[in-house]
Amino acid sequence: MKIIKVVGLICTLQLGLASVGLAQRSAYWQEKPGSWLLNAGVGTTRYLGDLNERWNLAHLQLGVSLGIAAAYRYSNRLTFRGEAQLYYIRGSQENTHLSYNNLSFRSFNPELWAGIQADFWRPDDRNHAIVPYAIAGVGLTYLTPTTTYKGKSYSLAPLHTEGVNYNRLPVILRYGVGLPIVIGYRFKWHLEGLYTHVMSDYVDDVSTVYPDRSTMEPLAAALSDRRLEIGQTPNPTGAKRGNANRRDGYFTLSARLIWVVITQKQQHYRRSRRG
Template sequence: MNGGVGVTHYLGDLTEAGNLGYLRLGAAMSGAVAYRYSPQLTLRAEAQIYYIRGTHKNTHLEYNNLSFHSINPDIWAGVQWDFWPASDPNHVIIPYALAGVGLTYMTPMAVFSGQPVSLAPLQTEGVKYNRLPFIVRYGLGVPIHSTERFRWNLEAAYTHVFSDYLDDVSTVYPDLTRMDPFAAALSDRRLELGLKPNAPGAQRGNSQRRDGYFILSARLVFVINTPSYRNYRRIFPR
């Protein structure tokens, strides 16, 4: 059994690569079960709640004035692979790689007139998108402290989302005159800055690149003392 807490960094249409002064960090909390199948292979399943956010503010697209925040659940299952067997006498610290597949549920929201608003039902690009996309997660971990029954791991993982609507932004601006006025106000927020709205078909996002999120977490692992584990420790006393 193990659980983790960490910080998140969203990557998508409402962030800017290399803008280290405005990382828009969030938070995550997770719980997992794992089963060591062999000296190097561990099977793992996990559920997580994560908070992410992004905005055009302080980017080169600040004039578009779009923003979002989201508290989403995800689940995934996959494997961990230790770089060396636990019995290897030449390595005191044994890092591991992880990879797996799962699902996340997207709940993008924005603040409008001081109130949080759910964006997906408004179809801000005139599209009803799937809010339960597949995900692929991969990353690296390293143990930082271990005892017989407890371990502390530091883990960094990136989750690739098979959707470009994690932030409710993907393609082009729709024809606002054909939309509900409230949805139109959330689709193009340039009017709040005193600017003219974008023309229908103007670029709103980059549909060529899927969204994702990075999580750096500290994980506490509790080892359940089963007969198979005791047998494993007799074979691999480390």
């Protein structure tokens, strides 16, 4: 459902931009196979997991992302890409149907991933004003969930708030679509919408059930079940704390500045294609 919505957004934007009249678009779009591209992006993130409601659009709990990438155009329609990104996500049960549990987190995580971009059409196809593309890749991220308690910030993973020592370096799967918006000889602006599926249910430090708090250190026990802070009775051992059947993830919508590394071969290629 996530990727279908992104595709719908991209198609809508494409129809709107097609009327702008990019008569010379194909001359600028044509990177010679073997060309390198560098890009940087800034965007907004939205976490999807146990501490939010995915359809609660009144409380999106947005974060930010910063990324740098290098890409290599392998063929007319296929590009290989590698990227490093820092992203901030957050979530809270406040304003959800589970607000009585009072759990929350925030996380500023690094990630590395590599994958492919596949253009929907050949870049020299003059029947289309713009050429959107699909993206798919695999990588790693490092989880750093934290929360605030009595005015101080605490890292949650070392406290084992569910009584488990989970993997903080999980595999990620990224997929989505991109759309060129503004073009020039050396620089282009793209809009990208990507979903990152994390192969872990502990992005937010919440997954299964409440542990036996009597066996935990006081700080870990306090952050495992935070109902006392709002005057509620703590949950019994074994009560449901999260949904282990659905892994966490996050959505990123970013604007990216693409720099085409121009060489003499690339200049000659573009001149020949315009002719």
